[in-house]
Amino acid sequence: MRDLLELRDEIDQIDSQIVDLYERRMAISEEVAEYKIAVGKKVFDKQREVSKLETLSRKGTTPFLKHGIRELFEQIMSMSRKRQYQLLTEHGQTEKTDFKEVDHLNYKNAKIVFQGTEGAYSQLALNEYFGENADSYHVDTWRDAMEAIQNGEADYAVFPIENSSAGIVSENYDLMVEYNNYIVGEQIIRIDHALLGLPEADMDDITDIYSHPQALMQCSKYLESHRDWEKHSLKNTAMSAQKIKEDGKKNKAAIASTLTADIYGLKVLDEAIQNNKKNYTKFIIVANKKIFESRANKISISFEVPHESGSLYHKLSHFIYNGINMNKIESRPVQGKAWEYRFFVDIEGNLNDAAVQNALRGLTEETIRLKILGNYVSAEGNE
Ligand SMILES: O=C(O)C(=O)C[C@]1(C(=O)O)C=C[C@@H](O)C=C1
Numbered sequence: 001m002r003d004l005l006e007l008r009d010e011i012d013q014i015d016s017q018i019v020d021l022y023e024r025r026m027a028i029s030e031e032v033a034e035y036k037i038a039v040g041k042k043v044f045d046k047q048r049e050v051s052k053l054e055t056l057s058r059k060g061t062t063p064f065l066k067h068g069i070r071e072l073f074e075q076i077m078s079m080s081r082k083r084q085y086q087l088l089t090e091h092g093q094t095e096k097t098d099f100k101e102v103d104h105l106n107y108k109n110a111k112i113v114f115q116g117t118e119g120a121y122s123q124l125a126l127n128e129y130f131g132e133n134a135d136s137y138h139v140d141t142w143r144d145a146m147e148a149i150q151n152g153e154a155d156y157a158v159f160p161i162e163n164s165s166a167g168i169v170s171e172n173y174d175l176m177v178e179y180n181n182y183i184v185g186e187q188i189i190r191i192d193h194a195l196l197g198l199p200e201a202d203m204d205d206i207t208d209i210y211s212h213p214q215a216l217m218q219c220s221k222y223l224e225s226h227r228d229w230e231k232h233s234l235k236n237t238a239m240s241a242q243k244i245k246e247d248g249k250k251n252k253a254a255i256a257s258t259l260t261a262d263i264y265g266l267k268v269l270d271e272a273i274q275n276n277k278k279n280y281t282k283f284i285i286v287a288n289k290k291i292f293e294s295r296a297n298k299i300s301i302s303f304e305v306p307h308e309s310g311s312l313y314h315k316l317s318h319f320i321y322n323g324i325n326m327n328k329i330e331s332r333p334v335q336g337k338a339w340e341y342r343f344f345v346d347i348e349g350n351l352n353d354a355a356v357q358n359a360l361r362g363l364t365e366e367t368i369r370l371k372i373l374g375n376y377v378s379a380e381g382n383e
Pocket residue numbers: 029032033043044045046048049076077080081
């Protein structure tokens with residue numbers, strides 16, 4: 001058996017040859033980039049990469065080595081591409097996103113739409129973002145709200161996108177892909193559910209509770225301590241408050257926001273009755289314009305990847321190589337394609353950053369149907 005030090009010495013020599021070869025290969029890749037810049041050819045040449053991986057892995061003498069060679073060269077070519085994207089950006093060939101930069105978004109005289117009814121949590125978020133005097137109206141469904149901004153009936157719409165206890169609102173992720181609308185801002189609000197009754201009602205009078213199923217679930221512990229109360233599901237929390245008022249019965253109570261108590265003239269019988277005292281919902285502010293503020297520091301994008309092993313890993317490496325922080329990733333099934341997924345990724349940055357432009361150029365070339373959902377000011381940390 002050979003001595004460990006001697007073996008390591010040999011590995012060191014081979015590694016330094018690999019480093020030399022890697023640097024030589026990258027220098028040639030840079031020359032290829034110059035050629036591509038001159039003739040306007042795309043960086044990513046999938047056919048060339050597939051044929052190289054085939055030829056090289058065939059040279060491996062065992063299945064294990066064949067597999068290793070394939071992985072090694074996938075990585076090498078992926079790094080080669082990233083260097084080429086960098087050179088393109090340095091030559092001013094940046095990815096044109098056709099997003100327009102503005103100093104500040106102008107919300108004066110803006111018309112804002114939300115889903116639900118007076119007193120819905122979306123309205124609370126809207127008031128928080130645009131101010132109490134905002135000119136707003138409500139529609140029945142989230143799709144109606146998307147249509148309203150697409151048609152120009154409203155300037156902005158507010159959609160819940162994620163709750164800190166219940167997770168994402170998947171329907172709104174899908175709608176953001178379906179419509180040519182874009183995120184321009186976000187607002188996080190604390191969701192405190194209250195128990196509301198008629199002004200003359202007392203806790204002892206209550207026998208029936210009305211609310212949205214999600215709100216009933218989020219208050220399950222509280223409701224367990226009142227097992228004799230009968231629970232009824234309604235379309236949303238604000239509608240349940242409206243119902244209590246209209247029915248005019250002392251024994252009925254709703255679970256809704258305290259804002260609805262003011263709107264419908266109800267009494268707050270109990271406050272913050274949800275299981276999780278730190279219950280937050282994130283809302284997105286959406287418009288039909290590709291627009292971003294100079295101070296925007298968060299970008300949401302969405303793309304599909306080819307159904308191949310290692311695919312997502314290589315796409316996400318564009319963020320790592322460009323030193324970009326990725327804060328979130330979600331996946332949703334692609335409609336009509338079983339077991340294929342569309343990814344939703346949030347990163348830190350601004351569309352003017354060279355690092356962001358590099359990463360977006362790579363992703364545009366290497367993914368399917370990439371959409372920049374928006375570049376806006378993050379609300380995280382303000383809740
Ligand atoms: O051959 C090219 O066109 C190159 O840019 C070189 C290279 C490589 O590193 O081998 C890099 C990117 C392409 O996707 C294909 C191959």
